[in-house]
Amino acid sequence: MDIKRISIYICSGCEIGNSIDIDTLKDISEKEFQITYFKQHPNLCSKNGIELIKNDLNETSANAIIIAACSPRQNTKTFSFDDVIVERLNFREQVVWPHEANDEDTQMLAEDILRMGIAKVNSIIKPIPFIINDFCADVLVVGGGITGITSAIEAAKTGYKVFLIEKENELGGYSAKLHKQIPFRYPYIKIEEPLVFEKIKEIENHPKIKVFKSTEIKEIGGQPGEFSVKLNTNGNKNSLKAGAIVMATGWKLYDASKLSVFGYGNFNNVVTNLEMESLAKKGKILKPSDGEEVKSALFIQCAGSRDQEHLPYCSNYCCGTALKQIKYLREANIDSNAFIVYKDIRTQGHYENFYKEIQNDNRVFFTKGEVKSIAENEEKLLITIDNSLLNEEIQLEVDLVVLALGMTPANSAELNLNYRMGKGLPSLKYDFPDSHFICFPYETRRTGIYAAGSLRSPMDITASIEDACGATMKAIQCIEATKRGESVHPRSGDRSYPELYLERCTDCKRCTEECPFGAYDETEKGTPLPNPSRCRRCGICLGACPERIINFSDFSINSVSSMIKAVNIPDEFEEKPRILVFVCENDAYPAFDMAGFKRLNYSSFVRIIPVRCIGSVNKVWISDALSQGFDGILMIGCKPGDDYQCHFIHGSELNETRGENISETLEKMMLEPERLKTEFLEINEYNKIPEIINNYVETIEDIGPNPFKEM
Numbered sequence: 001m002d003i004k005r006i007s008i009y010i011c012s013g014c015e016i017g018n019s020i021d022i023d024t025l026k027d028i029s030e031k032e033f034q035i036t037y038f039k040q041h042p043n044l045c046s047k048n049g050i051e052l053i054k055n056d057l058n059e060t061s062a063n064a065i066i067i068a069a070c071s072p073r074q075n076t077k078t079f080s081f082d083d084v085i086v087e088r089l090n091f092r093e094q095v096v097w098p099h100e101a102n103d104e105d106t107q108m109l110a111e112d113i114l115r116m117g118i119a120k121v122n123s124i125i126k127p128i129p130f131i132i133n134d135f136c137a138d139v140l141v142v143g144g145g146i147t148g149i150t151s152a153i154e155a156a157k158t159g160y161k162v163f164l165i166e167k168e169n170e171l172g173g174y175s176a177k178l179h180k181q182i183p184f185r186y187p188y189i190k191i192e193e194p195l196v197f198e199k200i201k202e203i204e205n206h207p208k209i210k211v212f213k214s215t216e217i218k219e220i221g222g223q224p225g226e227f228s229v230k231l232n233t234n235g236n237k238n239s240l241k242a243g244a245i246v247m248a249t250g251w252k253l254y255d256a257s258k259l260s261v262f263g264y265g266n267f268n269n270v271v272t273n274l275e276m277e278s279l280a281k282k283g284k285i286l287k288p289s290d291g292e293e294v295k296s297a298l299f300i301q302c303a304g305s306r307d308q309e310h311l312p313y314c315s316n317y318c319c320g321t322a323l324k325q326i327k328y329l330r331e332a333n334i335d336s337n338a339f340i341v342y343k344d345i346r347t348q349g350h351y352e353n354f355y356k357e358i359q360n361d362n363r364v365f366f367t368k369g370e371v372k373s374i375a376e377n378e379e380k381l382l383i384t385i386d387n388s389l390l391n392e393e394i395q396l397e398v399d400l401v402v403l404a405l406g407m408t409p410a411n412s413a414e415l416n417l418n419y420r421m422g423k424g425l426p427s428l429k430y431d432f433p434d435s436h437f438i439c440f441p442y443e444t445r446r447t448g449i450y451a452a453g454s455l456r457s458p459m460d461i462t463a464s465i466e467d468a469c470g471a472t473m474k475a476i477q478c479i480e481a482t483k484r485g486e487s488v489h490p491r492s493g494d495r496s497y498p499e500l501y502l503e504r505c506t507d508c509k510r511c512t513e514e515c516p517f518g519a520y521d522e523t524e525k526g527t528p529l530p531n532p533s534r535c536r537r538c539g540i541c542l543g544a545c546p547e548r549i550i551n552f553s554d555f556s557i558n559s560v561s562s563m564i565k566a567v568n569i570p571d572e573f574e575e576k577p578r579i580l581v582f583v584c585e586n587d588a589y590p591a592f593d594m595a596g597f598k599r600l601n602y603s604s605f606v607r608i609i610p611v612r613c614i615g616s617v618n619k620v621w622i623s624d625a626l627s628q629g630f631d632g633i634l635m636i637g638c639k640p641g642d643d644y645q646c647h648f649i650h651g652s653e654l655n656e657t658r659g660e661n662i663s664e665t666l667e668k669m670m671l672e673p674e675r676l677k678t679e680f681l682e683i684n685e686y687n688k689i690p691e692i693i694n695n696y697v698e699t700i701e702d703i704g705p706n707p708f709k710e711m
C-alpha cells in the first residue's frame with residue numbers, strides 16, 4: 001500500500017460552518033493523524049473552491065483528498081479529480097441537517113466521520129481497471145424474429161459489427177407468420193402489412209451484419225468483451241467472438257391443450273389466435289372442419305391468462321390481436337358477425353383508437369363474461385357465457401371459436417452458457433429472464449447478456465421493436481464500459497473488481513454459489529475462477545468469504561474494519577451508545593440524504609458506513625464492531641422479494657440468512673441478539689428513518705451497553 005499524502009478540505013457553507021466546530025476537526029487531523037494540510041472554504045463547490053483544490057493538486061504532492069461537505073451523491077462531477085483518491089464526507093445531509101447545531105453529540109458525529117474517512121483513505125488504493133487485451137466489440141444477437149432483427153439493424157447503424165443467429169432456416173419468427181399487423185401509425189385504425197419483411201431485406205444486404213440461419217449455439221463461454229461462441233450450422237462447426245449479447249429468442253404460445261374447457265383439441269373449429277393468422281392468410285376464412293366459409297366467430301379473451309391455474313399474468317398483445325382478427329373476418333365477409341367475450345379489453349395508448357373503430361362496427365358484439373361451456377352440433381359450436389354485466393347467461397351459436405392465448409418465454413438454456421451456474425438465464429417468477437424490473441430493464445443476471453422483446457416480458461410487435469432498441473443500447477453501453485474496464489449498472493463507471501488471495505482459499509464455494517451474476521467459474525477442486533467483466537461489483541462475494549480473501553482496491557475487509565476501529569467509543573458511564581449502521585448505497589443511503597434534506601431529526605449516536613449492498617457485509621465487521629465497543633449494529637438494505645428487488649438480486653436475503661446465523665453466535669457469546677438488526681427500506685421511505693433509528697437506539701439503551709466495552 002502506497003503512503004498517503006492527504007489534503008483535507010472542509011466546506012463551511014450550507015450551515016456546516018455554523019453548526020460544528022471546524023477548528024477541533026483540524027486539531028484531530030493534526031494530532032491523531034498527522035495531517036497538516038487542512039483547508040476551510042465558505043463554498044467549496046464554487047468555481048473558486050474547485051480552483052483552490054486544483055491549484056493545490058498541481059502544487060503539492062497530495063495523492064488523496066478528503067472533501068467534507070455535501071453528500072457524495074451531490075456535485076459528483078464538480079468534485080471529480082483525476083489521478084488522486086477522492087473521499088467525500090457527508091457533513092451536510094448526514095451531520096448538520098438532521099442533527100442539532102452546535103450540540104456535543106453532533107460535534108462527536110462529525111469528528112468520527114472525519115476519523116472514519118481518514119482511516120478509509122489510508123487503507124484503500126485507487127482502482128486500476130481490468131483491461132481485456134484481445135477485446136472484441138462485436139454484438140451477438142440471438143434470435144431472428146422482429147426483436148432480434150431490429151436489434152441487429154440498430155447495433156449496425158451505430159457502427160458495430162453484428163452476428164445474428166437464427167435456428168430456423170428463415171428469419172422473421174412469429175411476426176412473419178402474421179397475416180397483418182395491428183395499426184402502428186396514425187390514425188391507428190387500419191391494420192397494416194407486417195413490418196418484418198422490409199426489415200429482413202434491410203438486414204440481408206447490410207455490410208455490418210452477418211446472418212447465420214439454421215444455426216444452433218453449442219456453447220458460450222468467456223465474459224463481456226471476450227465471449228467465445230461455438231456454433232453449429234447444419235452440422236458445420238463455426239466459432240466467433242463477441243463483446244456483448246442481445247438475447248431475443250422470443251416466446252411460445254401457451255399450450256392450448258391445457259385448456260380443454262374451451263374445447264381445443266375436441267372441436268376442430270376451436271382454434272388458437274396463431275392458427276387464425278394462417279386461416280386469414282388464405283383470403284376467405286374457412287372452417288377447419290369442412291372448409292365452409294366462417295360467417296360468425298367468437299373470440300375468447302384471456303384464454304388461460306390472468307388465471308392462477310394457467311398464466312397468472314396479462315400477455316399484453318392478445319386484446320389487440322383479437323381486434324385485428326375481427327377485422328380479418330369482417331373484411332373477408334361483409335355479412336359476418338363477430339362476438340368477443342373478455343375479462344377486460346386492454347388496449348393501451350393509441351390502440352384505444354383501434355378499439356373504438358371496431359366498437360363502431362355494429363356487427364361486432366362485445367361482452368364481459370366467462371365461458372361456461374362449449375359444445376358442438378353438426379354445424380355450429382354452442383357456447384354458454386355467464387354475462388357478468390347483465391348477470392344472466394348468454395347462448396351463442398358460431399362457426400369458429402378463436403382462443404386468445406398468452407405468451408410464455410422461450411427457453412433461454414439454448415444459449416448453452418458454459419457457466420458454473422447453468423446454461424440459461426436465471427429468471428423472475430414467471431420464467432422471464434429479467435433481473436430487476438423496476439430499475440434495470442433488459443439486464444439479465446448474466447452480465448453482458450441483455451434480454452429483449454417477448455423473451456423478457458410479454459409484448460406485441462411495436463413494443464418489441466422499442467425493446468430491441470433499449471436492449472441494444474445496453475449491450476453497447478456494456479461493450480464500451482468493459483473496454484474501459486468499468487462496471488455496468490448499477491455501479492456504472494466503477495473500476496474496482498474483486499481480487500482473490502487464492503493461497504488461502506479453502507474451496508468452500510460460497511463465493512461461486514452466492515454471486516448473483518455467475519461471475520465465478522471454478523476448477524474441478526472448487527477453487528473460484530473469477531471473470532472480472534461479468535462482475536457487477538456488488539461485493540456479495542466479499543461478504544460471503546469466511547476466509548476474508550476477497551477484496552476490492554477501494555472496498556475491502558481492511559478498509560471497513562479500519563473505519564469501524566477509527567470511531568471513538570465513549571465509555572459505558574457516558575451514556576452515549578454507539579450504533580454502527582451499514583447502509584446500502586442503492587436505496588437506503590439516498591433515503592438518509594433525503595431525511596437530511598427534509599431536516600428529519602434522528603439520533604446522532606449512529607455511525608453510518610455505506611456499503612455496496614448489505615449482502616456485502618462480512619461477518620468479521622460485526623465482530624470488529626462489537627470488540628470495538630459498538631452497542632448495536634443495524635443493517636439497512638433494499639427490500640427483498642420479486643415485487644421490490646434488491647439491486648443485486650438476493651443480497652438483502654443473503655444478509656438476513658447470514659444475520660440469523662450471527663444472532664445465534666451472539667447468543668452463544670451471551671450477547672443479546674438484538675445487538676444486530678436488519679431493516680429494509682425503499683428509496684422513498686426516508687420519513688421512516690427517524691422511527692427506525694430512534695426505536696433501535698431505544699432498544700439498545702434498554703438492554704444496556706455492550707459488555708465488550710469494558711475490555
Ligand code: SF4
Binds near residue numbers: 514516520534541
Ligand atoms: S462482486 Fe458481486 S458480482 Fe462481482 S464476483 Fe462478487 S458477488 Fe459476483
Ligand code: SF4
Binds near residue numbers: 506510526546
Ligand atoms: S468464499 Fe473464499 S474461501 Fe470460499 S471458495 Fe470463495 S474465495 Fe475460497
